[in-house]
Amino acid sequence: MRKFKKSSISLLFFIFSIAFSNAQINDCSCKMDLEFLNEKIQKTPSYKVSKAAYEMEYAKIKKEIRNLNSGYECFLELNKLMLSLNDRHCNLYGINTGLDGDLKNDTAKFKIFKKTELFTVYPRPVISLDSLRTALRKQPINSIEGVYFRKGYMTLGVYKMVESDSYRAIILDSENEVWEAGEVIYTLVPYGHNYLLAVGGSMTSKRMISYGERIENGVFLTMRFQKEPSIPNYSVSKYPESTYLREEISPETTYLKVGSFNSWNPTLSDADKFYKSLEGTLTKKNVILDLRDNGGGGDRNSNGLFKVLKKYIKLNNVYVLVNHRTASNAEQFAYKLSDFENCTILGNRTSGTAAYEIVDSNYNLPCDDYLVVLTSKKHSKYLKLESIGIEPYIKLAIEKDWMMQVKNYIRRNN
Incomplete structure (x- = not known):
């Protein structure tokens, strides 16, 4: 009889546990996701930099989502919270x-x-x-x-x-x-x-x-919707089918298209080959370096190009083309080059995604609707670029051919 009672109690406890667990799953509120996200965010370097602004926004969002379940409105509010970090590498999907x-x-x-x-x-x-x-x-x-x-x-x-x-x-x-x-x-x-x-x-x-x-x-500037679709948009990357390309466009000028600083193969091996082909062969007075739509990558890739251009730029001119989709390591690269007197940046303002780095910090939020990507490394010297971007020395009109504008600028200033 005692055994029966013990087993009955165990069975009832087991059933209760399942019921309680299922109730927790079904009661998946935005609040659960917010609290989990907050805990993870507090471990990021951007939280330490923007703590005061973040804490104010967290208190506000906590009230806003009180009665929300997981869904679009929750997704929107959590994204607003992450904006307060001023860290554009942090993202929610x-x-x-x-x-x-x-x-x-x-x-x-x-x-x-x-x-x-x-x-x-x-x-x-x-x-x-x-x-x-x-x-x-x-x-x-x-x-x-x-x-x-x-x-x-x-x-x-x-x-x-x-x-x-x-x-x-x-x-x-x-x-x-x-x-x-x-x-x-x-x-x-x-x-x-x-x-x-x-x-x-x-x-x-x-x-x-x-x-x-x-x-x-x-x-x-990112998704390329236009009020006037008949007007051309020359801010977009030239030769979109090519990641790395060289073209001799005049007796005085070489054009280089570098579309990615991705630090993984096969892109990295393609980059290495391209940069080696430049060593000792850039003999003209001017180089146009096209970084439009280069979303970045890492120094493992970009350092190879920097090494080549660092030698070249001491006696020659480098004209760097950037647009709103020039981001992350590509922004860092353009910023480093701009320290040289013979570097001129042209185009429109860059992405403003430069100060932080992602190193395997991805988490599923408790309701299993959202995936958050957080940063774990800070580059202090680029903090001034975050959510601001690089303002080009020469702003180019979107509706006019950018290559023609650059060529005309070179002609007038050489």
Whole structure:
């Protein structure tokens, strides 16, 4: 009889434990994710630098998310919290990677995907899209608000949110089977120096993402939506199909395209070969170094190029082309070169993602909806660039051919 009682008690305890565990899983609130994220953030170098600003934002966000479950609004608030770190390498993604080639090419699977929580998670404001489009078309070219186009993808209406500094980018028309008219693809959160944090979904997969954006003269400099699609955008990388390229463009000038400082093979081995080919062969007076769309990498790659150009620049001129997508180690590289008198930086302001480094600090948040990427190393000498970027010595007009502008500048100043 005693054995029966003991076993019954054990069984009841086991059942209670399962029930309690399941209740915890089902009660997955934004608060749980926030507390876990806060604990991890406090171990980062950027927390130590920006502690006061972060603590203020944490107290505010804690109140904002009190009644939120895991979802888009939670994702947005957690991203706002991370902005206060002033560390643009820290990032938050959705764990669900969304639509891939297998799902897209299988009609049955794609129909199932359209019924998933990820497909329907993005806000759909109750608003007349036609009326909004009419109002936004009246906005001037230099206003963030307006109607933006990207052929083959979608048309966006960007409008300022009521009682907020943020903007919403709502889809007015879609040529993309993943997104529908009426969905908000991004919330754009200002964070100083005309930068915006775009919190939303991937255009192709609908995965939850956030990224740094800047809108200048009616152009999304990262995602390349434009108010006037007929006007060319010359800020984009030349020869996008090539990572490393050399071209002799005049008797006095050599053009070098360096599209990545990725420190892993095969890119690293390709870089090493390219840099070795430059040794002793840069004999002309001028080099144009094109770092547009170079998202960085590491010193294992970029040091090889720096070694070559350090010798060359003492007696010759280096003209560095940068854009908003020049980031991380590429920004560091351009900044180091700018110390030399014969270096001139041209283009538009860089990404402002330079002071911190990621070293295997990724965590799934408790609700298993979000993945956070945190930094673990600080580069103090580049703190002045974080969320500010490198302002070029010569700003180039986006709508005019950048290579022609650089050539004209060289002609006038040699």
